[in-house]
Structures are given as structure tokens and as C-alpha cells.
Amino acid sequence: MKIAWFSKHQPLGAQRKALRDMFGPHELIVDGDMFGNAADIISRYKRMNADEMVLVAPFTVIKLICEQDIYPLWADMENISPPQKPDWYRMVKVNGRWQK
Numbered sequence: 001m002k003i004a005w006f007s008k009h010q011p012l013g014a015q016r017k018a019l020r021d022m023f024g025p026h027e028l029i030v031d032g033d034m035f036g037n038a039a040d041i042i043s044r045y046k047r048m049n050a051d052e053m054v055l056v057a058p059f060t061v062i063k064l065i066c067e068q069d070i071y072p073l074w075a076d077m078e079n080i081s082p083p084q085k086p087d088w089y090r091m092v093k094v095n096g097r098w099q100k
Contacts, residue, residue: 002049003051004031004053004054009056016028031048035057041065054072055073
């Protein structure tokens with residue numbers, strides 16, 4: 001199984017574990033390049049010959065992809081207060097904000 005990961009950020013350890021728990025052994029193909037629109041993402045996804053997609057994008061883009069009968073997973077992140085001791089397995093700092 002191949003999973004395409006579309007995000008400018010590498011997956012966190014907890015996200016990699018969640019994918020293993022959901023899909024078992026798989027090949028994760030990380031594409032961190034900027035994308036222009038939904039058609040660009042779909043084209044790259046199809047070239048990868050991937051079975052599943054994880055996408056970090058605005059919901060408007062996700063909606064357009066779903067309209068093409070492709071249903072990506074997406075990271076469910078929440079903003080948190082700056083931690084005293086970061087848990088890098090579950091947390092990331094993006095644009096000066098902490099998320100988990």
C-alpha cells in the first residue's frame with residue numbers, strides 16, 4: 001500500500017503511528033512541494049500511484065478533491081499554549097504557534 005502525504009511539514013511520530021494502526025505496513029510518500037490547486041494535487045497523487053492520501057490544505061481544496069471521488073485524510077491539529085517541555089512526538093511549532 002502507498003500513502004501520499006501532501007504537506008509542507010513532515011508527519012509527526014504520532015501521525016505515522018496512526019497511519020500504521022489504520023493501514024498496517026505501507027510506503028509513505030511525502031510531497032512537501034507547494035501546490036497550485038486541487039487539480040495539481042490530484043495529478044501528483046495519480047502519478048504516485050498511491051492508494052490513500054493525507055492532505056494539509058484548506059477545506060475548500062479538500063472539497064474539490066472529494067468531488068473527484070478521492071477522499072483524503074487530513075491532520076486534525078489544535079493550537080495549544082507553548083509547552084514547558086515539548087513532546088516532539090505529538091507537537092509541532094508552525095509559524096510561531098504550537099499545535100498538537
